[in-house]
Amino acid sequence: ETGVTQTPRHLVMGMTNKKSLKCEQHLGHNAMYWYKQSAKKPLELMFVYSLEERVENNSVPSRFSPECPNSSHLFLHLHTLQPEDSALYLCASSQGTPKVGDTQYFGPGTRLTVL
Amino acid sequence: GQQLNQSPQSMFIQEGEDVSMNCTSSSIFNTWLWYKQDPGEGPVLLIALYKAGELTSNGRLTAQFGITRKDSFLNISASIPSDVGIYFCAGLEGGSEKLVFGKGTKLTVNP
Numbered sequence: 001e002t003g004v005t006q007t008p009r010h011l012v013m014g015m016t017n018k019k020s021l022k023c024e025q026h027l028g029h030n031a032m033y034w035y036k037q038s039a040k041k042p043l044e045l046m047f048v049y050s051l052e053e054r055v056e057n058n059s060v061p062s063r064f065s066p067e068c069p070n071s072s073h074l075f076l077h078l079h080t081l082q083p084e085d086s087a088l089y090l091c092a093s094s095q096g097t098p099k100v101g102d103t104q105y106f107g108p109g110t111r112l113t114v115l
Numbered sequence: 116g117q118q119l120n121q122s123p124q125s126m127f128i129q130e131g132e133d134v135s136m137n138c139t140s141s142s143i144f145n146t147w148l149w150y151k152q153d154p155g156e157g158p159v160l161l162i163a164l165y166k167a168g169e170l171t172s173n174g175r176l177t178a179q180f181g182i183t184r185k186d187s188f189l190n191i192s193a194s195i196p197s198d199v200g201i202y203f204c205a206g207l208e209g210g211s212e213k214l215v216f217g218k219g220t221k222l223t224v225n226p
Contacts, residue, residue, distance in 0.1 A: 004157070042118070043158075043203070043216040056213065090157050103148060104214060106157035 002026055004107035006091050012113045013081065021076040021110045023091030031097045032074040033104060034066060037088040049074060050097045081114045088112070121204050121217025129225050134191040136220040138204030146207040147187035148214070149178050153200045161202075162189070194224050 004025045013019050025032060034046040048056035049068040063085075065077040074091055088109045094102040121138045128134060138147070146165055150158035162173050164180035164187060171178055177190045187204055201219040208215070 006157075040218065042218050043205075045213050048213075058213070092157075103160055103163050105160060106150075108155070108157045111155070 004091055004093055004105055006089075006107040006110050008110055009108065010111045010113075012115065013078070014115050015081060015083070017081075018077070018079040020078065021089055021091075021112075023074040023076075023107055025072055025074075025091075025093035025105075025107075027093055027095075027105065029093040029095050029105075030071050031094045031102070032068060032071070033092040033094075034064075034074065034076050035090040035092065035106075037090055037109070043090065046076075048097065055097060078112075081112075083114050086112055086114045119204060119206055119215055119217040121220055123220055124218070125221040125223070127223045127225065128194055130194060130196060132194055134194055134198075134222060135188065136202060136204075137186060137188045138206070138217050139186040140206055140215075141185070142208060143184040144206035145184075145209045147178070147180050148205040148207075149176075149187070149189045150203045150205065151200050152203065152219070158203055191222075194222075196224050196226050198222060199224050 031050045036044045046060045047066045052068045067075040090109045091107040092104040094104045096102040149161045152158045162178040169180040175192045203219045204217040
C-alpha cells in the first residue's frame with residue numbers, strides 16, 4: 001500500500017449507530033488531518049494531529065471523536081449522527097504541520113450517509 | 116474565518132482549448148496549492164507554490180503565486196477529456212495551522 005488509504009470507502013448508518021472511520025498513511029508523515037467535504041462547500045478542516053497530539057479542533061460537535069494511536073493511523077469515531085452529517089470525509093497527512101508549509105496528501109475519502 | 120474566492124465556479128470547454136482559473140483572498144498567504152479531485156476520490160496535489168511571483172509548471176498545467184500574495188492562478192493548456200474534474204485552490208496564512216480551500220472550479224471538456 002502506498003499513500004493515504006481510508007476504510008470503508010462507503011458507509012450508511014442510522015442516527016443511533018456507532019461506527020468508526022479509519023485512515024492509514026504510508027508516507028512516514030508526522031501530521032494527519034480529518035476534513036469534511038459537503039456539496040458546494042469548501043473543504044472544512046475538522047481535526048489536526050501532529051505527532052499523535054491534537055493541535056487543532058475546529059469547533060466540531062462532540063458526536064465526532066478523533067483518535068490518533070500513532071503517527072500512521074487516524075480514526076474518526078461516530079455516534080448519534082444527524083442526516084446533515086452526510087458528506088465525504090477525507091483524511092490527509094503531511095510531513096510537518098501546516099505552519100512549516102508542508103503539503104498535505106489526501107486519501108480517497110469515506111462517503112458517509114446518515115439515514 | 117478566512118475564505119478564498121475561486122472562479123469560475125464551472126467551465127464547459129472544447130477539447131484543445133486553454134483554461135484559466137483563479138483564487139483570491141482578503142489576506143496575505145505564504146503558500147498556495149492547487150488540487151484536482153475526480154469523482155469519488157480525494158484531492159490530488161497538482162502544484163505547490165511557496166514564493167510570491169513564483170511560476171511553476173507540471174506538464175500542461177502552470178500555476179502562479181501572485182505578487183500581492185493574495186491571489187493565485189492555474190492555467191491548463193490544450194485541454195483533453197481526462198482533465199475533467201474539480202480543481203481546488205488552497206492557501207495557508209503565515210503561522211496558521213489551517214489550510215483554507217476555495218469552493219472549486221468544475222471543469223467539463225467536450226471531445
